[in-house]
Amino acid sequence: MASNPRKTAKKTATTKRSTITKSTRSTKTPKRTSNIPHEKKSAGANVSLRMLTEADDAFLLQSTRQTMKEVFEKSVGVELTDKLILEQIKSSGVTLIIEQGCVPIGYTCYTLYKPKRMYWGALVLLPTAQGHGIGSRICDNLYEHARQLGCEAIDGHVQVHNEVAVKFWKSQGFEVVGGPTAGSYEIEKKLR
Secondary structure (H helix, E strand, O other), X not given: OOOXXXXXXXXXXXXXXXXXXXXXXXXXXXXXXXXXXXXXXXXXXXXXXXXXXXXHHHHHHHHHHHHHHHHHHHHHOOOOOHHHXXXXXXXXXXXXXXXXXXXXXXXXXXXXXXXXXXXXXXXXXXXXXXXXXXHHHHHHHHHHHHHHOOOOEEEEEEEOXXXXXXXXXXXXXXXXXXXXXXXXXXXXXXXX
């Protein structure tokens, strides 16, 4: 999780089949629907994406602490508090919960923040879900979704001490284009 400098980001992602906005957070039972354009069977065996609900806050906190606390604090030099975690996630335009067999295994956040660009704020998978190709399949689905929205590039940040994530994003075709600033590298992927 990196600080999202895109404070003025557009908060709505419009697609041919649905509009997904930040305001769709609810306390209702999580909805799994093919109306989410990047929810496809190709996301992996029994892996699906659904919109974030308020009932997911405990999972967001637990999974972020488990996967990011040490590397975030080492990179940024700031304590990763529950308040900071939720502020960062809720400031994203769209947050999706990644599930396998209806059990949350991670989440991803993105924002459309200027013409033809997407800011990918987070891709967090529990350690037990890593190394099985799930992250790569989620990336492929989000790249396609970004292209459908007319994006030409995806931007993001990765903590300098998160060597696993730096290697992963480079394997996905992202390049380091700035930093380190505030403990993070700025990364970018051009969509072709």
